[in-house]
Amino acid sequence: DGGITQSPKYLFRKEGQNVTLSCEQNLNHDAMYWYRQDPGQGLRLIYYSQIVNDFQKGDIAEGYSVSREKKESFPLTVTSAQKNPTAFYLCASSVGTGTFGEQFFGPGTRLTVL
Amino acid sequence: KNQVEQSPQSLIILEGKNCTLQCNYTVSPFSNLRWYKQDTGRGPVSLTIMTFSENTKSNGRYTATLDADTKQSSLHITASQLSDSASYICVVPEASNSGYALNFGKGTSLLVTP
Numbered sequence A: 001d002g003g004i005t006q007s008p009k010y011l012f013r014k015e016g017q018n019v020t021l022s023c024e025q026n027l028n029h030d031a032m033y034w035y036r037q038d039p040g041q042g043l044r045l046i047y048y049s050q051i052v053n054d055f056q057k058g059d060i061a062e063g064y065s066v067s068r069e070k071k072e073s074f075p076l077t078v079t080s081a082q083k084n085p086t087a088f089y090l091c092a093s094s095v096g097t098g099t100f101g102e103q104f105f106g107p108g109t110r111l112t113v114l
Numbered sequence B: 001k002n003q004v005e006q007s008p009q010s011l012i013i014l015e016g017k018n019c020t021l022q023c024n025y026t027v028s029p030f031s032n033l034r035w036y037k038q039d040t041g042r043g044p045v046s047l048t049i050m051t052f053s054e055n056t057k058s059n060g061r062y063t064a065t066l067d068a069d070t071k072q073s074s075l076h077i078t079a080s081q082l083s084d085s086a087s088y089i090c091v092v093p094e095a096s097n098s099g100y101a102l103n104f105g106k107g108t109s110l111l112v113t114p
Helices: none
Strands: A004-007 A010-013 A019-025 A031-037 A044-051 A054-057 A064-066 A076-078 A087-094 A109-113 B004-007 B010-014 B019-025 B032-038 B045-051 B056-059 B062-067 B072-077 B086-096 B099-104 B108-113
Touching: A004 A087, A010 A019, A019 A031, A019 A087, A019 A109, A044 A064, A044 B099, B004 B086, B010 B019, B019 B032, B019 B086, B019 B108, B032 B062, B032 B072, B045 B056, B045 B062, B072 B086
Parallel strands: A010 A109, B010 B108
Antiparallel strands: A004 A019, A019 A076, A031 A044, A031 A087, A044 A054, A064 A076, A087 A109, B004 B019, B019 B072, B032 B045, B032 B086, B056 B062, B062 B072, B086 B099, B086 B108
16 A cells, blocks of 8 residues: 555544544655545545645545644544544545646545444 | 546456446546556555556556547456456546645446456
8 A cells, every 4th residue: 555554444433522543654755635435436535735734625624634743644533523424534645746646545444433 | 516427337247358447537637647446445556647648558457548639538457357356446637726636536346256
């Protein structure tokens, strides 16, 4: 999975709880991304970060928060405000954010709300 | 509106047979098109990136074609193997005010049976 690790692989959460998904990369990439994948749908962008201490909302940022304190790390918090959090979450990174920047994906975290 | 449409949605073929997956896009201006393979429960892995000037590109048993005039791409898999069972995702970047965004197709789910 190209030097990107995500943990945990499976995560169970009770309604009303916040949970944090980890994403670490050792590729020395500047840009990192979080996507959500639901059955039968394309990947949707939650948040992305082009440099340390900076991040931007994607298409479906409501109910999620992120931080980018280190180049290697881009954790995603799923808050209780996210009404339908059960999904497969994918982290990715790229050298830059230009259109030719290939994104490398992590193995994913499957979140299930009980 | 989804700017990347893939067909068929799912496909079942016998081991050893060939198959072709289709991707139509409306993204403009066009810079490149990417095909990813995603095994169940894993992150997508890049198969090929095609730029405007490329008509055909091969990666082992995978051959991608691009017709930028008709905005169509295909992924041809030769002599299929059981390990080819996966979802194949077509991705087309689009320039945006904040850099660029990736338009993901919903994928074609391929099952190769013995």
